[in-house]
Amino acid sequence: MASLALPNPLKRFFAARTPQATLHEPVTLTGQRIFILPSRLGLGFSFLLLVMLAGAINYNNSLVFGMTFLLAGLALTAMLHTYRNLAGISVRIENAEAAFAGEAVHFSLVLNSPDRAREAIELASDDHQVMTEIGPDLRTRCRLPRGTRKRGRQTLGKVTLSSQYPLGLFYCWSHIAFQTEALVYPKPVPAGEPLPDAARKPNQDGDQGRGNDDFQGFRHYHPGDSPRHLNWKALAREQPPLTKTFGGDRVEERWFDWEQLGSPDPELRLSQLCRWVLDAERQQVRYGLRLPNLSLPLDHGAAHRRRCLAALAEFQ
Amino acid sequence: MKRGNKTQPAWNPAPCHWWGLAIALIVGSLPHLARLPVPLTLIWLAMIGWRVARGLKNQPPPAALVKFAVIALSLVLLVMSYGSLVGREPGTAMLVLMGALKMFELQQRRDAYVVIFLAIFLTAVSGLFHQSLLAMVYALLACWLIIAIWQSIAFPKPATAWRALLASTGKWLLQAIPLMLVLFILFPRIPGPLWRLPGDAHSGMTGLSGQMEPGTISNLAQSDAVAFRVKFLGDAPPPSQRYWRGPSFELTNGKRWWHRDSINNLPINATPPQVIPSGSGVKYSVLLEAHNQRWLFMLDMPGHNQPLGHQQPTLDWQLDYDLHNRIQYEATSWIDYKIKSEDTNTLAYNTSVPYPISHRMKALIGEWQQQANRTEDIVKSALRFFNQEPFFYTLTPPLLGDDPADEFLFETRQGFCEHYASSFTLLMRAAGIPARVVTGYQGGELNAFDDYLIVRQADAHAWAEVWLPEQGWVRVDPTAAVAPERIERSIDLGLQRRGEPVNFVLDETTALLRSWRQAQLAWDAVNHRWNQWVIGYGPDRQQTFLRNLGFPDVSWRGLTIAMTLVFGVFVALLAWWLLRRQTLETDAALRLYQQFCRKLERIGLARRADEGPLDYLARIEQARPDLATRSRRITQLYTAHRYGRGQNQVQLAQLKRAVADFRPRAA
Numbered sequence: 001m002a003s004l005a006l007p008n009p010l011k012r013f014f015a016a017r018t019p020q021a022t023l024h025e026p027v028t029l030t031g032q033r034i035f036i037l038p039s040r041l042g043l044g045f046s047f048l049l050l051v052m053l054a055g056a057i058n059y060n061n062s063l064v065f066g067m068t069f070l071l072a073g074l075a076l077t078a079m080l081h082t083y084r085n086l087a088g089i090s091v092r093i094e095n096a097e098a099a100f101a102g103e104a105v106h107f108s109l110v111l112n113s114p115d116r117a118r119e120a121i122e123l124a125s126d127d128h129q130v131m132t133e134i135g136p137d138l139r140t141r142c143r144l145p146r147g148t149r150k151r152g153r154q155t156l157g158k159v160t161l162s163s164q165y166p167l168g169l170f171y172c173w174s175h176i177a178f179q180t181e182a183l184v185y186p187k188p189v190p191a192g193e194p195l196p197d198a199a200r201k202p203n204q205d206g207d208q209g210r211g212n213d214d215f216q217g218f219r220h221y222h223p224g225d226s227p228r229h230l231n232w233k234a235l236a237r238e239q240p241p242l243t244k245t246f247g248g249d250r251v252e253e254r255w256f257d258w259e260q261l262g263s264p265d266p267e268l269r270l271s272q273l274c275r276w277v278l279d280a281e282r283q284q285v286r287y288g289l290r291l292p293n294l295s296l297p298l299d300h301g302a303a304h305r306r307r308c309l310a311a312l313a314e315f316q
Numbered sequence: 317m318k319r320g321n322k323t324q325p326a327w328n329p330a331p332c333h334w335w336g337l338a339i340a341l342i343v344g345s346l347p348h349l350a351r352l353p354v355p356l357t358l359i360w361l362a363m364i365g366w367r368v369a370r371g372l373k374n375q376p377p378p379a380a381l382v383k384f385a386v387i388a389l390s391l392v393l394l395v396m397s398y399g400s401l402v403g404r405e406p407g408t409a410m411l412v413l414m415g416a417l418k419m420f421e422l423q424q425r426r427d428a429y430v431v432i433f434l435a436i437f438l439t440a441v442s443g444l445f446h447q448s449l450l451a452m453v454y455a456l457l458a459c460w461l462i463i464a465i466w467q468s469i470a471f472p473k474p475a476t477a478w479r480a481l482l483a484s485t486g487k488w489l490l491q492a493i494p495l496m497l498v499l500f501i502l503f504p505r506i507p508g509p510l511w512r513l514p515g516d517a518h519s520g521m522t523g524l525s526g527q528m529e530p531g532t533i534s535n536l537a538q539s540d541a542v543a544f545r546v547k548f549l550g551d552a553p554p555p556s557q558r559y560w561r562g563p564s565f566e567l568t569n570g571k572r573w574w575h576r577d578s579i580n581n582l583p584i585n586a587t588p589p590q591v592i593p594s595g596s597g598v599k600y601s602v603l604l605e606a607h608n609q610r611w612l613f614m615l616d617m618p619g620h621n622q623p624l625g626h627q628q629p630t631l632d633w634q635l636d637y638d639l640h641n642r643i644q645y646e647a648t649s650w651i652d653y654k655i656k657s658e659d660t661n662t663l664a665y666n667t668s669v670p671y672p673i674s675h676r677m678k679a680l681i682g683e684w685q686q687q688a689n690r691t692e693d694i695v696k697s698a699l700r701f702f703n704q705e706p707f708f709y710t711l712t713p714p715l716l717g718d719d720p721a722d723e724f725l726f727e728t729r730q731g732f733c734e735h736y737a738s739s740f741t742l743l744m745r746a747a748g749i750p751a752r753v754v755t756g757y758q759g760g761e762l763n764a765f766d767d768y769l770i771v772r773q774a775d776a777h778a779w780a781e782v783w784l785p786e787q788g789w790v791r792v793d794p795t796a797a798v799a800p801e802r803i804e805r806s807i808d809l810g811l812q813r814r815g816e817p818v819n820f821v822l823d824e825t826t827a828l829l830r831s832w833r834q835a836q837l838a839w840d841a842v843n844h845r846w847n848q849w850v851i852g853y854g855p856d857r858q859q860t861f862l863r864n865l866g867f868p869d870v871s872w873r874g875l876t877i878a879m880t881l882v883f884g885v886f887v888a889l890l891a892w893w894l895l896r897r898q899t900l901e902t903d904a905a906l907r908l909y910q911q912f913c914r915k916l917e918r919i920g921l922a923r924r925a926d927e928g929p930l931d932y933l934a935r936i937e938q939a940r941p942d943l944a945t946r947s948r949r950i951t952q953l954y955t956a957h958r959y960g961r962g963q964n965q966v967q968l969a970q971l972k973r974a975v976a977d978f979r980p981r982a983a
Contacts, residue, residue, distance in 0.1 A: 063455065067439065069499035074488060076890075080887075084894050120471045166467055166471065
């Protein structure tokens with residue numbers, strides 16, 4: 001939520017009513033954490049009511065009096081319903097999804113209502129908003145993005161839950177400060193450059209049973225094997241999962257080394273390493289990563305990729 | 317507040333939103349359309365239709381040039397039709413047009429809200445024109461529909477959800493009604509307007525005016541509108557005695573009659589003569605409709621002490637102000653009375669004839685005077701003349717020329733009460749007897765459902781008063797000599813046709829007509845209550861109501877405080893009621909679990925105070941393996957409902973069933 005320049009006492013007032021929360025820890029929106037004010041539409045509506053009231057007094061007209069008071073009562077009822085729509089909801093972060101610098105990381109939030117369905121709730125991080133509602137199963141999950149600028153860790157920070165349901169006359173909101181962090185990988189340099197030649201290391205030992213070219217046979221499935229190589233037919237017959245193996249001479253292994261990069265800017269080096277990791281993974285190449293204080297051995301697969309990117313993200 | 321910093325996302329109205337907005341505008345404007353000139357109505361419809369048709373195809377609003385051309389055109393038409401833009405009529409016409417214009421240029425959600433607000437405002441403004449029970453029912457239904465449409469625009473739902481939309485809106489309106497009642501009853505009502513009302517603020521309310529000429533009363537007589545309603549404290553006087561006295565007219569040019577108020581500095585006495593009553597008075601209360609004049613109507617002859625108004629020298633009662641709102645007052649009158657003394661100037665004035673009367677009239681009067689022993693005999697002769705010559709009582713008499721009295725008496729002989737009263741009075745004056753015309757109402761219909769008398773504009777009447785030396789002012793009704801039924805019954809407007817003799821309401825009607833009449837009376841009884849307690853709820857009624865509650869003389873300050881307090885209590889009650897369920901259901905699970913614990917307690921397996929549900933379960937499982945399965949299920953359901961993620965009704969129902977089925981027996 002774009003914040004106005006609030007005077008300090010107000011800032012303290014809101015800060016004192018903003019609970020801190022971490023991963024998996026639910027926060028319930030209770031009375032003293034929920035604020036409510038008329039919206040711009042609400043101010044417009046109250047102006048309409050004032051005009052009607054003046055007319056009713058002037059013409060001493062009971063029907064206009066009645067209409068004015070009915071609508072005033074309705075506005076107050078709507079205020080209670082707006083509050084009721086937000087009160088009692090508990091919010092919990094389920095997980096955080098990493099992203100590359102410049103993109104948005106996503107936090108999965110689970111909203112629970114103890115008693116009834118809720119309508120039109122807006123969740124807002126510092127720079128993104130999503131709308132959600134809680135259906136009759138009293139539970140909903142939504143992904144709230146949070147923009148990033150540089151690699152490292154991004155905390156979700158203050159989240160504003162708000163609602164204007166049912167008529168938009170009132171704006172009701174509550175803040176929660178989430179300490180949960182998501183990893184932000186370095187922004188990869190633009191694609192196109194080939195993997196570094198120096199790192200190219202043809203396989204000396206001949207066929208190692210890994211590659212992409214010639215089908216060799218089956219072996220037991222290991223986690224991390226590409227699904228494209230799974231023997232789906234066997235799986236369909238409810239046999240244990242098997243992975244097809246391919247033979248070939250062109251199995252490659254590469255080391256991506258911090259030291260082999262000439263750029264003086266460490267961030268640029270990290271971005272280049274990031275690009276190589278992504279490309280190598282896409283090309284099914286086994287790769288390792290060497291950083292000044294850390295070395296990740298040759299491997300491939302989603303888990304390895306994640307480890308490498310995390311190392312790049314957290315490199316000091 | 318903070319909302320203001322955000323840019324609103326672009327609005328893409330669905331087809332149901334276009335239709336909804338058009339419906340809201342039509343529903344809001346409908347009560348005003350009948351008064352709108354036809355060309356404006358056509359433009360209004362065209363603007364809405366055009367925009368909806370375009371909107372359904374996702375096309376943008378018209379170009380600025382087109383927009384301004386249409387605005388200019390409708391303003392020109394508006395000024396041409398009304399002559400100005402100020403006042404109630406042109407004002408509402410302008411609002412109706414503004415709704416269509418806003419619709420015409422509709423693009424953003426904000427425009428849609430303006431359209432909705434205008435529709436609501438127009439619905440409220442219709443109260444300035446109609447305040448009947450039906451008008452209120454229409455306004456409520458219109459509000460309901462418009463607010464449902466509002467909600468669908470604020471929080472779009474699929475078009476098929478309209479039933480749920482109406483249901484939720486209806487629920488909120490019902491919740492708002494107690495708040496409305498508190499404000500309606502306690503909001504301090506002040507007499508009089510805050511600012512000067514436009515000239516046409518009260519048009520459309522009619523009644524007897526301050527002058528009389530042929531046609532004034534017969535025009536009124538064709539209106540079924542209620543003039544006033546009367547509740548008698550004792551028995552109602554017989555129909556022939558129900559003369560409701562209004563303004564008396566003493567000045568005339570032979571054709572038109574004026575009240576003495578219309579001429580300043582008349583050399584006649586300004587204090588009313590003394591009325592000497594005999595017998596017991598008739599006490600009653602009158603609920604008088606607004607008629608834009610000062611007259612109060614009282615049964616002939618009102619006494620000198622009445623709680624409201626001032627008695628005029630002509631013995632009628634007036635207010636200090638023009639009556640723009642319904643008013644209720646108590647009064648006492650005497651059927652038998654004598655007026656002994658009258659100011660001689662007044663009597664002289666009431667004998668003056670505006671121009672030399674015709675020879676025919678002179679001859680007629682001379683004949684009467686010759687036969688008469690006493691003044692009274694002349695009056696009787698005149699009445700006999702009206703009764704025996706071929707006079708007709710009609711609502712549509714022929715037009716009269718320069719000497720209307722002569723022409724009427726000897727040639728046309730067709731007239732309404734004002735013709736008879738005015739020619740009779742002139743004849744009396746020509747014969748030297750002081751006489752004047754009295755206007756008011758005669759008769760009225762008793763409503764058996766609520767035991768009150770309805771007096772309609774159709775009952776408007778004019779009669780004469782003559783000064784007889786022995787009796788003082790005496791009421792003489794020449795119409796009764798021509799059409800005695802007029803005095804016994806009301807004019808039957810349903811049977812009345814132009815140019816035909818007047819029909820009177822007869823008792824021997826068919827059963828169907830009678831039951832129709834009964835239904836009308838029942839409906840009027842409902843309307844009477846409505847008018848008395850809702851429409852007429854002003855400063856006076858409010859004070860009466862509070863006095864009945866036991867709070868006499870509450871100032872507006874006291875009212876404001878009372879309103880704030882009571883309103884606060886009602887809002888708090890509503891808030892409690894709306895938010896209560898939340899805790900209730902958690903408690904329901906707890907209550908069921910405690911029931912389970914009590915059942916175990918009875919077999920000697922009480923839960924310890926410091927024991928959590930899971931520890932307790934472990935102990936049960938150990939002590940009573942036979943109860944383990946059921947106890948585990950109950951504990952799981954309970955913990956899932958209280959502490960788990962998916963708390964819902966199904967679980968609660970399951971828990972309820974499980975606890976009910978759990979019947980442990982001592983080992």
